[in-house]
Every structure is written in structure tokens, then in C-alpha cells.
Amino acid sequence: MSLTSSRLSGLVDWDLAAGTAAKLAPAGPRVSPRRMRETVESLRAAADASVAHVHQISRLDAAADLRDSAVLVVDRATWSRANTQSFSVLMQPALDRLVETRGQALTAATAALGGRLTGVQLGSILSFLSSKVLGQYDPFAALAAGTTAPPAGRLLLVAPNVLEVERELHVEPADFRLWVCLHEQTHRVQFAAAPWLRGHMIEQIGLLSESMVDKADTFAARIAEAARSVGSGRLTGAAGRADGAAGGTGILGILQDEQEKEIFSHLTAVMSLLEGHANVVMDGVDAGIVPTVRTIRQRFNARGAHRSGLEKLLRQLLGLDAKMRQYSDGSRFVRGVVDQVGLDGFNRIWDAPGNLPSEHEIHHPADWVDRLGLTGRR
Template identity: 45%
Template sequence: MIDWRLARSTGARLSRPGPDVSPGQAAEVVEQLRVAAARSQGPVREYTGLAAPTDATPILVVDRPRWIEANLGSFSGLLGPALDKLDERSNPMLRRVGGAVSGAELGAVLALVSSRVLGQYDPFWTGPRGEPGRLLLVAPNIVQIERKLEVDPADFRLWVCLHEETHRVQFTANPWLRDHLRGIVQEFLDQTDSESMAHVVEQIGRALRGEIELSLTELFQTEEQRRLVGRATGVMSLLEGHADVVMDGVGPEVVPTVATIRRRFTQRREKASPVDRLVRKLLGMEGKLRQYKEGAEFVRAVVDRAGMDGFNAVWTSPETLPSHEEILDPELWLSRIHA
């Protein structure tokens, strides 16, 4: 269903170059990001109250093509088994043509996203010695944004690392979370057949031609798929909102210019061009921005009522995670868990 090699070559070919930096500047950025990632560990651990190992997570400072390659590796590992089943049931000719089309489209989408993402914790990667997860920091994008915002580079790099370190802690302090998310993805894929995949390709094409407005979250519409999307949305809203709350809560202690960074970063996010807004909608990024906001409001409301220890009950098991409805109404979660 997906030609992974074509996706990789397409992504590398279409990814745009980053900002101009000299070799010396590039080396300095890499070193500062590594230092910032290490510095963020203590403050995040103290603020969240979550205990996580600090020496088992590779920290990779990457460029855009390397970010694309890393994500394709994780995608193929996560989606491969389910896609292989679809391959077995599809026509060989359709499989070859569909795999090329899907591979090219996936590579193009990742090339687009690769110029926007600042950092990422990849929970589904497994290292050669079985170590789970890795932290990716996309150096050219971080440099590009800090220049556009005209903020202190060292402060901005630490601020970004606080967010990504929070994601690392969420997963490494709660190992069951990785398998839980993987299970949701696998359930979703089990509900998808080759006809559904063809429908997705067709709808994306129509959206790109301007025939319809479309968000990726609207592509799959069976009752079971909507249920699974709702479960995933609740988890992702929690993770993103929690990371935003932590980076702003820790920030004043360790990032002197955090108020300026947050103000300018938010203003830039809200003043996106019409083209940027279209891209965000097509890629589901508008939904991700809502996840930051809704998740952060949930976390703050629960911490205000129950304290950080009371909030940390979310990490007990899959049953204590909030649903999307509970994210939107924290009182529902509080009454269920802390009745």
C-alpha cells in the first residue's frame, strides 16, 4: 500500500533547505540543543513529579531530510503489519500503482511538515538494545523560528526542549502509554480496508484541487473509526496540553525571556497566512492546535482543583486517561476519578 523507498526519496527531494548558517554556527546550534535537552530534564522532573530514566533516550539533532527518514522508519514499523494484510487482499497491479501514489504523497506531506516541526519525541522507535523512544530536535526549524521571532536563541532552544522533554517523561515514566497508543492505532487500521484507503486518496486530491474543504480527521467516518479517533484525540490533547503547561510553568524559573517568547510565538501562530491555514487544515494541524489549547485548559483546571498529585492520577492506567469529552469538561474526569 505504501512504497517506503519512494516516500523517502520524494521527501528528501521536496524538503526545502533551512536558513543559512556557517559550519561553525551549525556546530554551535547542535551543541546548544544537546545542552538544552540535558538542562530541561531536572526542572521538568521536579515540576511534574514524574520519575523517568534520564540515560536511556537517544537525543538526535537532525535536519529536515533526516527527520523525514526517522519518521518513515517509525511509520513503517508501526503501520507495516496492518498494511501487509491489506496488500495480501488487493489486486497486484492496484498494489503497485497504489503503493507508488501513496509513497509519493506521504513523502510530499512529510516534506511539507518537515519545515514546520521544531521537535518530536518518537515513542514508537526501538533502539538496537531494545531502548524505547528517541528525542528529535530539528535544528534548521528552531533557528528559523527564533530568527523570525527575534528572541534570545539560547532561551528559545531551552523552551523548545522543555516541551519535548515533557513528552519524553510522559512515556518513559509510564511505559504502558506507548503500548496503549499503539493499540489504538492497530485497532484503527483493523477497521480500514483498501477501499477506505482509496477513498482517502480521492478526498485528499479533491481538497487539494479546491473542490471540498477537508480535515484529515474527517476522512474516516464509520462509527468504530470515530470512536477510536475520539480516544486518540483525548490522549493527544492530554499529552500536548500537559507539555504546554509544563513548559510555561517551568519557564519563568529557567528561561529569563519566556514571557516574550510565548507572546511572540502565539502571535505568529494566530497570524498564519491563508496558505498556511489551508495547509494546517489539510494536514490536521488545526486540530493539533486545538489539542494544545483544550488539553492545557484541562490540565490547569484539574491541577487547580486536585493539585499536581491529583492530576498525576491520569498516568495510572488506560482507564484513568480522560476521554475527549472529559478533556472538554474536566469536572467529568474529576468526578469519575476523585469522587
């Protein structure tokens, strides 16, 4: 019997993915229940306190009222389960396309087997990430079936990871927690300031995933080539740019045609903007807000030098090093635009999808300023 849309959910076993992540995630720091409760309360207070600072630094009026989304302080297992809900939303267009184009060749049995395998693989990835992420704004989970997430999304703060990193860095806990919350609350404000942004990202990710499904016959070979590129140190971090090699290898090697590469380039630019802007806001605080901010910045930025070889490889495979480049590339873009046209001029970026920068403009902010016809500081 061929697969029908009613059995679509069986293509990925989301519950198995969440359960696998919970089982495989490394144990968090050992603390007493009382200490953990104090940490949770402290993170909630820091999240609340950070909103006013984000408002002041970003000048985005959306920061004045964030009642359409929630702040949740979670453990690693809960973070993983929350992300399976987000993935289910983002992968829905690809799964729909798969049933549409290959449903006749898929039986319920093969779909269930594939769903279990995919669930275990996704759970393994989430187990690693769940021990690294300090916080995350999730605008997509509200669209998942059966979820009770607020309509605009939710901000997740991963308490054991915050505890672990602040101990590792030997920094003042209250300062570090506020510093982390400034970054994550900025993401929350970005989506509130640009309510069209969630739908735009879902559309673009859907187009990319649908295109890759249409070329599924060659996907395994492209994945293998990407893995070989990683193994030989030729990983491509973003569209059109390679670390030590010409484009077309590594992650970019998975993308087959110009449409896929253009969508990937656009998504890279959007993520660079979001991460860079959050970093600029986070770094916009001074010692009057976060007294030990300089120490936190220095020690946090130096963490990468102490990672093991295995962790560095996993970070390459999962694209985390590319994400770190998004922080720096996006920060330079934001600062470059603000230097030319001021903060109010930069904030035009949240008005419409057409105002989002291209990947070229991320590296050449003056070209974005010229395209939007902005002149002089405001």
C-alpha cells in the same frame, strides 16, 4: 501471482518517501558550519538541562532517569527518514490486514506501483512538515525493522528549524532552545512514566487503520468528501466537533462507523492530554529559568497571523490546526484537574489506560475527577 506477506514491505516504498522528502524540503537558514555546530551543541545542552526542570514541574519520577532513550539533533532530511520508520510501525497492522483480506487481488507489480505512488505522496507531506517541526519525541521507531533506535525511543530536535524560528521571532537563542526542549522532554517523560502508553497507542491506531482497510472500497469517496469539506471551509478538527458545521464532514467524514469514530475520539483525547500537559510544563517555567519566557510566548503564539493562504490550507489538510487546538484543549484540562485535586492527583493519569480521559472529559475535567474518585487537593 498474488501478494504474500513476504512482499508486504512493497506496499509502501519507505526509502522513496524519505528520499522524496529530502529532495522537496525547503532549504534551511544559511549559516556557517561553525554556527551550525554551535547550535547543535547548544541544543544538546538545553535538552540535558531541561530534564531537571521537567522533573521539578511535573513531579514525575521517570524524569530522574531517561537513559533508555536518546537525544538526536537532526536536519530536515534525517527527521523525515526517522518518521518513515515510525510510520512503518504504525501502518503495519493496516498492511497486514490488507494482505489478509485483499492479497489474492494484489499482484507484486501492482503492489510495487502502489508502493512507489504512496512513497512519493508520503514524502511530499513529510517535506512540508520537516520545515515546521522544532522537535519530536518518537516512541515508535525502536520497533521498526533494521533500526538502531534505543528501546524506548528517541527525542529529535530539528536544528535548522529552531534556528529559523528564533531568527524570525528575534528572541534570545539560548532561552528559546531551552523552552522548546522543555516541551519535547516532557513527552519523553510521559512515555517513561507510562510504559504501557506506546503499546496502547499502537493498538488503537492499528484498530482504526484495520477498520478503514476493511472499508477500502468506499475510502476514496470519503477522502474526496473530506477534501470538498476543506475547500468549502467546513473542516472538522476532532470527533464530534466541527468548525462552522455539524459533525460528519471534513476529516471526520473519512470515518464511516461508530467504532472508527470512537477510536478517533479516544486518540484525539490522548493527543490533547499529551500536548496539553507538555504545554503546561513548558509554561511552568518562570523568568528564573528562561529569562525572556514572556516575550517568547507572545511572539511564538502570534506567528499564525502571518502564514500565507497556501500554508493555512496545507495546515488544514494535514491536521496541524487541529493539533494546535489539542494544545489549548489539553492545557485547559490539565490545569482544570490540577486546580481540583493537585498535581499528584493529576499524575494518576499515567497509572493505567483506564485513567486516560475521554474526549468529553478533556472539555469537562470535573467529570474525569469524579470518575476516578479523586477529591480535594493533594
